[in-house]
Amino acid sequence: xxxxxxxxxxxxxxxxxxxxxxxxxxxxxxxxxxxxxxLTKVEVLEQLQKLAKVYAVWGNMDDGKVxxxxxETQSLEIEGKKIGIYHGSGAPxxxxxxxxxxxxxxYDVIVFGHSHTPFNHKIKNTLMFNPGSLSENVNTGNPxxxxxxxxxGGIWGEIVEIKS
Numbered sequence: 001x002x003x004x005x006x007x008x009x010x011x012x013x014x015x016x017x018x019x020x021x022x023x024x025x026x027x028x029x030x031x032x033x034x035x036x037x038x039l040t041k042v043e044v045l046e047q048l049q050k051l052a053k054v055y056a057v058w059g060n061m062d063d064g065k066v067x068x069x070x071x072e073t074q075s076l077e078i079e080g081k082k083i084g085i086y087h088g089s090g091a092p093x094x095x096x097x098x099x100x101x102x103x104x105x106x107y108d109v110i111v112f113g114h115s116h117t118p119f120n121h122k123i124k125n126t127l128m129f130n131p132g133s134l135s136e137n138v139n140t141g142n143p144x145x146x147x148x149x150x151x152x153g154g155i156w157g158e159i160v161e162i163k164s
Contacts, residue, residue, distance in 0.1 A: 001150065001151040002078065002150040002151070003147060003148070004032045004033070004034060004147070004148040004149075004150070005023075005026060005027065005034070005052070005146070005147060006033075006034045006111055006131040006146035006147065006148055006157070007023070007034070007035050007134045007145045007146070008037060008038065008111075008112070008114070008133060008134070009037070009038040009116050009132075009135060010035070010038065010044050010133075010134045011038055011040050011133070011136075012039070012041060012044050012135070013041065014061075015136055016143070019044070019048075019134065020134065020143055020162045022162050022163065023134060023145050023162065026145075026160075027051045028052070029051070031053070032052060032053045032054075033048055033052050033054045033055070033056075034054075034055050034085055034111050035056035035057070035085075036056075036059070036085055036086070036088075036111050036114075036130070036131070037058050037059025037062060037070075037087030037088075037113050037114070038061045038113060038114070039056070039058075039062055040063060041063065042066050042069060045066065045069070045070070055074055055085060056070050056074070057074050057085045057086060057087055058071070059087035059088075059113060059114065060087065060089055060114070072086070072087075073086045073102060074086075079150040081108040081155050082106060082108050082109075083108065083109045083110075083111065083148075084102070084103040084110040084111070085110075085111045085112075086103070086110065086111075087113050088112045088113055089114065092114065092117065095114060095115050095119075095130075096112070096121070096123065096128040096130070100126060105124075108126065108154075108155050109127045109128075109129055109148060109155055110127070111130070111131075111146075112128070112130050113130060113133075114130075115130060118130055118144055120157045120158075127156070127157060129157045131144060131145045131146030132145070142161050142162055143162040144159050144161045144162060145160055145162070146158065146160065147160060
Protein backbone atom coordinates (compact mmCIF):
# COMPACT_ATOMS: atom_id res chain seq x y z
CA UNK A 1 0.00 0.00 0.00
CA UNK A 2 1.23 3.49 -0.92
CA UNK A 3 0.66 6.30 1.58
CA UNK A 4 0.56 9.97 0.55
CA UNK A 5 0.46 12.79 3.11
CA UNK A 6 -1.73 15.73 2.10
CA UNK A 7 -1.60 19.25 3.55
CA UNK A 8 -2.94 22.67 2.70
CA UNK A 9 -3.19 26.16 4.14
CA UNK A 10 -0.16 26.02 6.40
CA UNK A 11 -0.11 29.84 6.59
CA UNK A 12 3.30 30.06 8.22
CA UNK A 13 4.15 32.44 9.87
CA UNK A 14 0.78 34.27 9.78
CA UNK A 15 -1.41 31.67 11.56
CA UNK A 16 1.17 29.22 12.92
CA UNK A 17 4.84 29.61 13.79
CA UNK A 18 5.89 26.17 12.53
CA UNK A 19 4.64 22.87 11.14
CA UNK A 20 2.98 20.78 13.88
CA UNK A 21 5.19 18.11 15.49
CA UNK A 22 2.38 15.53 15.23
CA UNK A 23 2.47 15.94 11.44
CA UNK A 24 6.27 16.05 11.16
CA UNK A 25 6.61 12.78 13.13
CA UNK A 26 4.41 11.04 10.52
CA UNK A 27 6.76 11.81 7.62
CA UNK A 28 9.01 9.03 6.39
CA UNK A 29 11.72 9.57 3.77
CA UNK A 30 9.87 7.42 1.18
CA UNK A 31 6.63 9.37 1.61
CA UNK A 32 5.12 11.72 -0.91
CA UNK A 33 3.62 14.99 0.33
CA UNK A 34 0.99 16.91 -1.62
CA UNK A 35 0.55 20.56 -0.62
CA UNK A 36 -2.57 22.30 -1.93
CA UNK A 37 -1.32 25.86 -1.51
CA UNK A 38 -1.14 28.75 0.94
CA LEU A 39 2.26 27.85 2.27
CA THR A 40 2.71 31.67 2.30
CA LYS A 41 6.52 31.41 2.51
CA VAL A 42 8.88 29.37 0.30
CA GLU A 43 10.76 28.23 3.43
CA VAL A 44 7.83 25.92 4.29
CA LEU A 45 8.21 24.22 0.90
CA GLU A 46 11.97 23.92 1.41
CA GLN A 47 11.49 22.36 4.86
CA LEU A 48 9.07 19.76 3.49
CA GLN A 49 11.36 18.99 0.53
CA LYS A 50 14.12 18.02 2.99
CA LEU A 51 11.81 15.42 4.51
CA ALA A 52 10.12 13.77 1.48
CA LYS A 53 9.17 14.17 -2.19
CA VAL A 54 6.78 17.15 -2.47
CA TYR A 55 4.27 18.11 -5.15
CA ALA A 56 2.69 21.50 -4.49
CA VAL A 57 0.71 24.36 -6.00
CA TRP A 58 0.42 28.00 -5.04
CA GLY A 59 -2.57 29.49 -3.27
CA ASN A 60 -4.11 32.95 -3.10
CA MET A 61 -2.15 33.93 0.04
CA ASP A 62 1.26 32.80 -1.22
CA ASP A 63 3.92 35.42 -1.76
CA GLY A 64 5.68 36.10 -5.05
CA LYS A 65 8.58 33.73 -4.30
CA VAL A 66 6.19 30.80 -3.87
CA UNK A 67 4.27 31.70 -7.03
CA UNK A 68 7.55 31.80 -9.00
CA UNK A 69 8.47 28.21 -8.12
CA UNK A 70 5.04 26.51 -8.04
CA UNK A 71 2.26 26.10 -10.62
CA GLU A 72 -1.41 26.96 -10.09
CA THR A 73 -2.45 23.37 -10.83
CA GLN A 74 -0.52 20.14 -11.01
CA SER A 75 -1.31 16.70 -12.41
CA LEU A 76 0.60 13.56 -11.55
CA GLU A 77 0.27 9.82 -11.55
CA ILE A 78 1.16 7.70 -8.52
CA GLU A 79 0.74 3.92 -8.51
CA GLY A 80 -1.44 4.19 -11.62
CA LYS A 81 -3.80 6.75 -10.05
CA LYS A 82 -4.28 10.15 -11.70
CA ILE A 83 -4.14 12.97 -9.13
CA GLY A 84 -4.81 16.67 -9.62
CA ILE A 85 -3.82 19.42 -7.16
CA TYR A 86 -5.36 22.89 -7.03
CA HIS A 87 -5.72 25.37 -4.17
CA GLY A 88 -9.09 26.96 -4.93
CA SER A 89 -10.30 30.54 -5.05
CA GLY A 90 -13.22 32.78 -4.27
CA ALA A 91 -16.03 32.01 -1.85
CA PRO A 92 -15.87 28.51 -0.34
CA UNK A 93 -19.47 27.68 -1.35
CA UNK A 94 -19.34 24.57 -3.57
CA UNK A 95 -15.53 24.81 -3.67
CA UNK A 96 -15.27 21.07 -4.36
CA UNK A 97 -17.28 21.56 -7.57
CA UNK A 98 -15.07 24.48 -8.63
CA UNK A 99 -11.97 22.34 -8.04
CA UNK A 100 -13.55 19.46 -9.98
CA UNK A 101 -14.21 21.78 -12.95
CA UNK A 102 -10.53 22.82 -13.02
CA UNK A 103 -9.53 19.40 -14.43
CA UNK A 104 -10.79 17.25 -17.29
CA UNK A 105 -12.62 13.99 -16.64
CA UNK A 106 -10.75 10.88 -15.58
CA TYR A 107 -8.96 11.89 -12.39
CA ASP A 108 -9.00 9.43 -9.50
CA VAL A 109 -8.42 12.19 -6.92
CA ILE A 110 -8.46 15.97 -6.91
CA VAL A 111 -6.75 17.52 -3.90
CA PHE A 112 -7.73 21.09 -3.03
CA GLY A 113 -7.55 23.53 -0.11
CA HIS A 114 -8.57 27.16 0.45
CA SER A 115 -11.64 26.63 2.67
CA HIS A 116 -9.79 25.32 5.76
CA THR A 117 -12.56 22.70 5.94
CA PRO A 118 -11.83 19.00 5.45
CA PHE A 119 -13.71 17.33 2.60
CA ASN A 120 -13.48 13.65 1.66
CA HIS A 121 -16.28 12.71 -0.79
CA LYS A 122 -16.68 11.64 -4.39
CA ILE A 123 -18.06 13.64 -7.29
CA LYS A 124 -18.90 11.07 -9.96
CA ASN A 125 -15.89 8.71 -9.81
CA THR A 126 -13.38 11.28 -8.50
CA LEU A 127 -12.43 11.53 -4.84
CA MET A 128 -12.48 15.21 -3.91
CA PHE A 129 -10.06 15.60 -1.01
CA ASN A 130 -9.40 18.69 1.12
CA PRO A 131 -7.19 17.98 4.15
CA GLY A 132 -8.33 21.13 5.96
CA SER A 133 -5.72 23.53 7.25
CA LEU A 134 -2.48 22.56 8.98
CA SER A 135 -2.76 25.78 11.01
CA GLU A 136 -6.50 26.06 11.79
CA ASN A 137 -9.85 24.73 10.62
CA VAL A 138 -13.05 26.67 10.20
CA ASN A 139 -15.29 23.81 11.34
CA THR A 140 -13.34 22.33 14.27
CA GLY A 141 -10.76 24.94 15.14
CA ASN A 142 -8.17 22.14 15.25
CA PRO A 143 -5.56 21.81 12.51
CA UNK A 144 -5.68 18.75 10.28
CA UNK A 145 -3.92 16.96 7.45
CA UNK A 146 -4.87 14.09 5.19
CA UNK A 147 -3.60 10.69 4.21
CA UNK A 148 -4.36 9.14 0.84
CA UNK A 149 -3.87 5.38 0.61
CA UNK A 150 -3.52 3.46 -2.64
CA UNK A 151 -3.72 -0.31 -3.03
CA UNK A 152 -5.19 -2.82 -5.47
CA GLY A 153 -8.67 -1.91 -4.24
CA GLY A 154 -8.35 1.74 -5.20
CA ILE A 155 -7.61 5.00 -3.46
CA TRP A 156 -9.21 6.48 -0.38
CA GLY A 157 -8.60 9.33 2.01
CA GLU A 158 -8.50 9.87 5.75
CA ILE A 159 -8.53 13.18 7.67
CA VAL A 160 -6.25 13.34 10.72
CA GLU A 161 -6.96 16.02 13.34
CA ILE A 162 -3.99 17.54 15.16
CA LYS A 163 -4.45 17.23 18.91
CA SER A 164 -3.19 20.17 20.93
